[in-house]
Amino acid sequence: MNSSNRIYLYPLWVRIWHGVNALGIIFLIISGLRMQYADVDLFxxxxxxxxxxxxxxxxxxxxxxxxxxxxxxxxxxxxHYRVELDQLVEKLKLQSNYYLSGIFTNEPAPFPVSPKQKFNPLQKYVYIAVMYVLVPLLIVTGIALLFPELIVERIYSFSGIYLTALLHGAIGLFIFIFLIIHLYIASMGKNPLIAFRSMIDGFHDVSH
Amino acid sequence: MRYFKLLLIFSFIVLFSGEEAIGSTLPEESRQCLKCHANQTYSYYNDWIEAEQKRMMNPFYIIDTTLFISGVHGGFKCFDCHSSDYETYPHEAELKLEPLSTCIDCHGGDDTYADFQFERIEEEFQKSVHYEMAGEAFSCSKCHNQHYYTPVTRTSHTVGAIVSYSNDMCLSCHDNTLKYQTVSAGQGPQLKQVHDWLPSQERHFKSVRCIDCHTVVIDSLMVSHNIMNKSEALRDCNGCHSSNSLLKASLYKYENLQSRASDGSLGSVFTNEAYIIGANQNPLMKLFSLLLIGFTVLGIAAHWVLRVLKKK
Structure with a gap:
């Protein structure tokens, strides 16, 4: 592989953060499923x-x-997480069309990876939703369940703790779905493992 | 100032009528006893020294009249259960040996109380570790204070109140060496240390009754009275934290009888203050999760197959 095809995209702190986050989320999903479906005695x-x-x-x-x-x-x-509303819908459509058809005919990616553009628009907005909406909500509801005395007892006729648990579980589910799709997209390069190596050495193969 | 006077008069009326309401529900015969036994001190005329004397009442013999009246036996006269010989003072020493009625003496064999299955409760109790350790000496009143007994499990709207009332019965001995030693030579368990294995111990103590883990649960009996030996107590988390939670047959059968009968789930618990991980599985959420995961996996599989086929 030509070294000019590789760009340093993921600094050390991002890789460490990503690794800890990935492990943490996997453990959370496994242990969460084990607790919620205790009768099946998973894992x-x-x-x-x-x-x-x-x-x-x-x-x-x-x-x-x-x-x-x-x-x-x-x-x-x-x-990389800056919201840019200019032509947002068109950009999202373009990237979606690539995933749904262009990728099968080996069309070039509409938003190739570069040091200034780490994520394509679809990735970017999904990551923004996950990192700035879902994960904070997951943390807040998780802390509340860890200290249930903090939770409002009743929201109308519903139990506050039950609604918190339901929201926590629902967000957990969305993050689980995100993880499945994230892993699949990461494996779509010429070599399925190349993107995983990037998260270890920090270099992204631009020919991928 | 005028309003202040009116308020004062109104307060007197409320206080006075309240006092009258409590007093009026106490039978006249009981008032005689409660003149002394509802107070911390009592007075009597001592014939030997020919003088009025005032003494401290034994705290174990003080009756809280408010609690007594609000209890199920609140309308009873003292002599309904205690000997009428207590009428004289000083009470005769032998009266202390008087055998008191047990619950079954009044409630057994009576169709009025058939729903409460007192005979079955007695049978279950006789299999319990309490009976095994202390025999007949372990009377109902060791746990159920007959002076103040209220049917909290039937009347309470919150699981927390049921749990607290029930656990207080157990703790009245198991967290009180003095009372514990009236039936056992031991010191009583160190509850916190014994339950060290239990995660979120404090939360469990507030949300689950001792008897939910320490009795043989029988669905057809409202409260199981077969307290097991500690070695047989439930220590399996899955027992409660699962869709088929044991708590359905014990703690949660009170408020949620209807919902259990209709869908077999703990669905209605979400209107309650309790939440049990693993037991409160929302059927809709479960279906939605399975569909979402299923469609995601199928979508990815189809995408991958198309990519492989197009590559060739």
Whole structure:
């Protein structure tokens, strides 16, 4: 592989944050499913272990999220999450059409990766939704469930704790779906593992 | 000033009528006893020294009249259960040996109380560790204070109140060495240490009754009275934290009888203040999750197949 085809796109702090976040989310999904569907006894570890794992992973990704916010605040990484409304719908359509048809006919990507454009528009807005809406909501509801005395007892005739748990579970589900699609898209290059290597050495293969 | 006077008069009326309401529900015969037994001190005329004397009442023999009247036995006269020989003072020493009625003496074999299944409760109790350790000496009143008993499990609107009332019964001995030693030579368990294994111990103590893990749960009996030996207590989290939660047959059968009968889930618990991980599975949420995950996987599989086919 020609070194000119590789650009340094993921600085060390992003890779560390991403690695911790990925592990944390995987542990949260596994332990969350184990707790919610306890009768099926998924994954072969105890309910108590699932609680400990879920709490530790939850606190870890919460702290990690704060590091993400600080990292974005002090580095140029924040520009990749900037909302640009100009021709937004057209850009999203273009990228969606690429995933739904162009990719099958080996058309070039409409928004090739470059140091200034790490994410294509679809990726960018999904990441913004996940990182700035879903994950904060997940953290807030998670903290509330960790300290249920903080939760309002009743919201109209409904139990506050039940609604919080329902919201926490629903966001967890969306993040699980995000993870499945994220992993699939990451594996769509010439070599399915190349994007995973990028998250270790920081270099992105632009021919991919 | 005029309003202040009116307020004062109104307060007197309220206070006075309130006092009258409580007093009026107490039978006249009981008032005689409660003259002394509702107070921390009592007076009597001592014939030996020919003088009026005032003494401290034994705190274990003080009756809280408010609690007594609001209890299920509040309309009873003292002599309905205690010997009428208590009428004289000083009470005769032998009266202390008087065998008191048990619940079954009044409630057993009576169709009025058939729904409460007192006979079955007695049968279950006789299999319990309480009976095994103390036999007949372990009377109903060891747990159920007959002076103040209220049917909280039937009347309460919150699970928290049911849990607190029930657990207070257990704690009245298990967290009180003095009372515990009236039936056992031991010191009583160190509850926090014994339950160290339980995650979120404090939250469990507030949300679940001791008997939910420490009895043989029988769905057809409102409250299981077969308290098991501690070695047999439930320690399996899945027992409660699952769609087939054991709590359905115990704690949650009170408020949620109707919903359990209709869909077999703990659905209506979400209008309650409790939430149990794993037991409160929302059927709609479950279906939505499975469909969403299924469509995502299918979509990805179809995309991948198309990519492979087009590549060739």
């Amino acid at each position: 072969g570890f105890s309910f108590k272990t699932a609680i400990t794992l879920h709490n530790v992973a939850g606190v870890s990704i919460s702290v990690n999220y704060v590091l993400f916010l600080i990292g974005n605040f002090v580095t140029t990484n924040k520009y």
